[in-house]
Every structure is written in structure tokens, then in C-alpha cells.
Amino acid sequence: MGFFDKIKGAVHAVTGGAATVEIQYAERVTAGQAVPVKVTVTSKGAEIKSKGVFVDFRGVERVTISKRDDSNLSQDYHRSADHSAQQFQLCGEFVLGAGESRVVEGTINLPSSLQPSFEGRFTKNVYEVQGRLEAKGNDPDSGWKPMRVVVPA
Numbered sequence: 001m002g003f004f005d006k007i008k009g010a011v012h013a014v015t016g017g018a019a020t021v022e023i024q025y026a027e028r029v030t031a032g033q034a035v036p037v038k039v040t041v042t043s044k045g046a047e048i049k050s051k052g053v054f055v056d057f058r059g060v061e062r063v064t065i066s067k068r069d070d071s072n073l074s075q076d077y078h079r080s081a082d083h084s085a086q087q088f089q090l091c092g093e094f095v096l097g098a099g100e101s102r103v104v105e106g107t108i109n110l111p112s113s114l115q116p117s118f119e120g121r122f123t124k125n126v127y128e129v130q131g132r133l134e135a136k137g138n139d140p141d142s143g144w145k146p147m148r149v150v151v152p153a
Helices: 002-015
Strands: 019-026 028-030 035-043 048-064 078-089 094-096 101-109 123-135 146-152
Touching: 019 123, 019 146, 035 048, 035 123, 048 101, 078 101
Parallel strands: 028 146
Antiparallel strands: 019 035, 035 101, 048 078, 048 094, 048 123, 123 146
């Protein structure tokens, strides 16, 4: 491994680019139920010492009002607030070899108190999940993916 390879490896560790992370899950789920998930992590080159694979879940309320819809506004109004956040550990520490992939399956248990997903004219209540490989530096992740939550009738 040359000097520039070492630099490149350090940059990937800092930026989260040392691995790719993909998550599979049901996009429509019911509050209070267990949701099966599958996270696939793949090293992009160097060996990675991981502290585990996690699934992050969050709920966000977003409000957007265009200045065209309200004459009192001089600019568009945007606000958001996280109202639900949970972290689920699917597996513990392991070493991912250079170029190696690992598939981790598990379940996340959603609280029964969640409000349903909805999208109105000015407000949205959205839920998102991401798979994440906890490692030194910036954790590689799948990015936030939408999840629609319904409540039991």
C-alpha cells in the first residue's frame, strides 16, 4: 500500500466513504409492530473495524408555507422538528475485510404511540430510516429513506 493509498483510506474513513450501506424494509408499516429489515454493508477497499450495524428511525414534522399563500410573508416559511428518534442495533462488533460484504437481518420495533404519516397542504408528518455501519470517523450510511406509518384501525 503506497502513501496515496493510505491518504485515500484516511479520507474515506473521515467522510464515511469507506463502505457502501444498503437497507431493505417494508415501506408501509403499522405503528406498534415489528418491522423486518436487512442491511448490506460492503467495504470499498480497506479492512474496516466496525462497532456494529444499526438502523436509525426518525419522525419529522415539516411545515412549508409559500409567500404566495400568505400576504404577510416576505419569504417562504420552512420549519421542521424531529418528534421521534430511535436507534436499533442489529449486530455487535466485527471486522469487514477488504472488498467484503456482510448482510445483517433483524427487526425494529416501532412505538404504538406514533402518529400516522400524512401530507397536507402546509404540513407533513414523515418517517425515515437509514442503515448505518458504526466505524471510526464518519459512519457510512444508506442515507435517509422514507417509511409510511399507518395506525391500527
